Amino acid sequence: MDNTAQNDCEKGKERGVHGGKAMCYSIGEVVKKTGLSVHTLRYYEKEGLLPFVQKNKSGMRAYSDMDLQWLTMIECLKDSGLQIKEIRQYIDWYREGDSTLQQRLKLFRSRREAVEKEMKRLTVVLNKIHFKELLYEEAVKQGSLDAADKNPKLLRLKKKLFESPDDFDKVTG
Structure with missing residues (x-):
């Protein structure tokens, strides 16, 4: 998860591209990979915890490998006792860049x-x-x-x- 990585599955412009094309996952695939529910994923998005998730041409969410890494970190922070607003603050700091290290x-x-x-x-x-x-x-x-x-x-x-x-x-x- 670095600041230069972009969530652009269709164009393959992020780190972790496979065969020249970034991996994209539907919400159902993310549910299977992470064990999180659809409701939880949508809640995280609504709360601003997944600001990088894009939508494909059909308007469906297209999760990248970077988004999966964010979900892992969100769950880690939650398990460590952080509240949603504190996790959102961390994400905001991340987006602000090196000034918040x-x-x-x-x-x-x-x-x-x-x-x-x-x-x-x-x-x-x-x-x-x-x-x-x-x-x-x-x-x-x-x-x-x-x-x-x-x-x-x-x-x-x-x-x-x-x-x-x-x-x-x-x-x-």
């Missing part, structure tokens, strides 16, 4: 930090679930939850989990 860097840096924080939180959740799974596996083996609760290995794991959740992976391997 600092803003875009700041956006992606903050997204990385937010995702890392969420991953850490989810790792703690996963470790607790993993501990309970091990506990119940042992309980099934022993025929009793009380017996499993007295298992020395599980007691050590439980202590590690609740004293220092970050160390739990080191213990459970």
Whole structure:
């Protein structure tokens, strides 16, 4: 996705042309390739998230490889917690060119930090679930939850989990 790429499927003027002609996809093909719904694609367009999508001679949307890359980035940003208006802001910055590089860097840096924080939180959740799974596996083996609760290995794991959740992976391997 660079600033010089243009969405011009019919003329083949964008990067990623195949055999001298750019690849164009109908909305149905994009749905199959991306797993997004027609409704979602139209919503993104309405919200200004796909400003480069062109229409063919018949008036039908003609998505390019570049548009597919944009859809991937939109989904990534959405998955990272950005709202539609924030994604639109990123697209606007992109369209403004190099004068907005600092803003875009700041956006992606903050997204990385937010995702890392969420991953850490989810790792703690996963470790607790993993501990309970091990506990119940042992309980099934022993025929009793009380017996499993007295298992020395599980007691050590439980202590590690609740004293220092970050160390739990080191213990459970």
